[in-house]
Amino acid sequence: MTLWTTILVASAVVLGTKLLGYLVPASVAAHPRIQRISDVLTVALLASLVVTQTVANGGAIVVDARVAALVVGAVLLRIRAPFIVVVMAAAAVAAALRAMGWAA
Amino acid sequence: MTSSTVRASVSMSLGVAAAVSLYGISFGALAVASGLDFWQTQVLSLFMFSGGSQFAVIGLAATGAPGLSIVTAAGLLGVRNGLYAVRMSAVVGPGFWKRLLAGHWTIDESTAVAIAQTEPRAQRIGFWLTGAAIFVGWNAMTAAGAILGDALGDPRTWGLDAAAAAAFLGLLWPRIQSRQPAAVAAVAAVITVLTVPTAPAGLPVLIAAAAGIVMAILAERRHP
Numbered sequence: 394m395t396l397w398t399t400i401l402v403a404s405a406v407v408l409g410t411k412l413l414g415y416l417v418p419a420s421v422a423a424h425p426r427i428q429r430i431s432d433v434l435t436v437a438l439l440a441s442l443v444v445t446q447t448v449a450n451g452g453a454i455v456v457d458a459r460v461a462a463l464v465v466g467a468v469l470l471r472i473r474a475p476f477i478v479v480v481m482a483a484a485a486v487a488a489a490l491r492a493m494g495w496a497a
Numbered sequence: 498m499t500s501s502t503v504r505a506s507v508s509m510s511l512g513v514a515a516a517v518s519l520y521g522i523s524f525g526a527l528a529v530a531s532g533l534d535f536w537q538t539q540v541l542s543l544f545m546f547s548g549g550s551q552f553a554v555i556g557l558a559a560t561g562a563p564g565l566s567i568v569t570a571a572g573l574l575g576v577r578n579g580l581y582a583v584r585m586s587a588v589v590g591p592g593f594w595k596r597l598l599a600g601h602w603t604i605d606e607s608t609a610v611a612i613a614q615t616e617p618r619a620q621r622i623g624f625w626l627t628g629a630a631i632f633v634g635w636n637a638m639t640a641a642g643a644i645l646g647d648a649l650g651d652p653r654t655w656g657l658d659a660a661a662a663a664a665f666l667g668l669l670w671p672r673i674q675s676r677q678p679a680a681v682a683a684v685a686a687v688i689t690v691l692t693v694p695t696a697p698a699g700l701p702v703l704i705a706a707a708a709g710i711v712m713a714i715l716a717e718r719r720h721p
Contacts, residue, residue: 394564400537403554403568404545407575411547412600414582415589430713431577432672433681437709438574439549439669440682441702444689446556446662449701454693462659463666470670477519483663484523487656 518634525642562699602628
């Protein structure tokens with residue numbers, strides 16, 4: 394699959410899922426079990442993506458400036474900092490550590 | 498009474514939209530840093546229009562994951578939108594074109610703002626205003642971020658790789674405030690660390706998702 398094909402197919406799948414929700418009878422999809430499985434699925438995927446983005450480098454686990462940045466991000470989320478502040482602070486921490494040569 | 502609940506809905510919609518739109522800058526910048534061009538980035542914001550899935554696409558594309566696992570991960574992250582749609586169906590009401598547009602704009606934020614309102618009219622306004630404002634703001638900011646990102650050069654120098662990690666953590670955070678989802682997140686994280694060195698790119702995320710579904714089913718058995 395080329396990158397363009399991937400982007401178009403993935404977009405069609407995500408958009409199609411939203412539209413499908415307006416077609417199914419509420420009694421089927423609003424079932425509490427379906428809701429709970431969907432919640433768990435979302436949490437598992439996002440947690441896995443956090444790890445991939447933080448310590449994966451190709452096929453290896455690497456501890457670098459991203460880990461310190463994520464810790465700062467977690468502290469900011471803990472004190473309810475706005476989303477954009479969390480993201481920018483993480484970038485700033487990683488950039489600063491690299492500029493000073495303290496972390497890769 | 499009506500006007501005050503409507504005012505509250507409007508102000509919540511615009512506040513949420515402003516915050517989310519701003520964050521579109523980081524999506525645009527990170528997308529071009531991941532190797533997408535300007536239009537590939539913009540097409541994701543225009544048509545996919547779901548933050549979690551969009552970040553999954555660029556995050557996995559950056560690791561060289563095959564197209565099929567990118568599509569699967571983005572699709573699975575989009576499942577919740579389908580469930581939001583079921584909840585929003587009554588708020589949106591009948592009419593083919595109206596429901597088509599509502600479907601496109603059914604995301605975390607438009608659903609959350611609608612659900613937070615008590616009156617049907619305030620719910621409708623909350624859903625449509627949040628959806629429309631985020632669609633416009635998110636796409637404008639994506640374009641700005643993509644242009645800015647192109648001009649920045651090596652993304653690592655600016656910590657954009659770390660910003661992507663923090664973005665996923667920010668999406669995850671509100672969902673792990675009780676013990677069970679926090680445990681699921683921890684297990685998924687450990688599985689990912691263990692599978693990254695051994696499994697092909699893109700697969701660890703799907704293995705973690707499968708483990709999540711198994712955990713959900715086991716929990717259902719214990720507490721039906």
